[in-house]
Amino acid sequence: MIPKIRKDKSYRITIEEVNVDQETARTLEFDYQDREDLFDVVEKLKQGSGLEESIATKVGVALRLLGPVMMQNRKHSLFADFMPHFKHFMQHLKGTVKSTVKVQ
Numbered sequence: 001m002i003p004k005i006r007k008d009k010s011y012r013i014t015i016e017e018v019n020v021d022q023e024t025a026r027t028l029e030f031d032y033q034d035r036e037d038l039f040d041v042v043e044k045l046k047q048g049s050g051l052e053e054s055i056a057t058k059v060g061v062a063l064r065l066l067g068p069v070m071m072q073n074r075k076h077s078l079f080a081d082f083m084p085h086f087k088h089f090m091q092h093l094k095g096t097v098k099s100t101v102k103v104q
Contacts, residue, residue, distance in 0.1 A: 048100035
């Protein structure tokens with residue numbers, strides 16, 4: 001059997017500080033890869049989560065950044081106690097989005 005090659009999506013995240021003079025504005029930028037299509041995740045959350053679009057965007061990005069880090073480090077003391085709650089939250093969120101998007 002030929003192993004399936006995982007084709008991760010590549011993204012660049014840029015955060016710019018606004019409403020400050022240009023000399024003190026800070027920027028944070030990093031690249032990351034994800035097995036999920038971040039744009040599809042955000043769109044599904046906008047459609048099926050019941051959240052305002054701007055909030056759904058923030059939640060989608062935050063979850064796709066935090067989720068894989070937690071999975072890779074689930075036994076780390078920072079994440080061990082939180083992991084069961086995160087898993088429950090994700091199952092509930094996915095169920096909510098799937099049932100809402102399917103109904104439309």
